[in-house]
Amino acid sequence: MSLRGMDSGWGLVRKPAKRRARTAARAPGRSRNEEPGDGGADEAVAFIAEQSAALRQLAERHKLPVLHYLLGMTQLEADEHLRLRTKRKLS
Template sequence: MAKAADKHDPDVEAMVEDADAAAALIAEVTTSLSHLAQRHNLDMLDYLLRMANLEAEEHLRLRSRHRLC
């Protein structure tokens, strides 16, 4: 299983053009994965995924705020 985690997904990397796109994708994916973890009572994974989601969303909020200035 560790070897599979080490591989990069070229399709994902090709569709993510910059940090903002990466943060948006991470926010979307972590939300889905968090719901999956909740459904299976994987509390620590749910917590970590929600934290990653908050970080991604905060990045997007800060970037949008900087663009308005």
């Protein structure tokens, strides 16, 4: 819900967020869709696995069975992806 442009008298009008300037030069070996400082696919998958586990617990606590199931599948998929990536790196 955006309150920008609406004066409700409560001081809830927010300024637009400042955008971070992009650098023209990329680090060698970095793909185009990775931002500087981004940990790459492995870090993203690890983050997704961690957050989906926390969200799954929240869904269970509030008796949301479909969300609980879907978040469990997301967590399993992310864990499997990490396991396979680690296995390939060791070979």
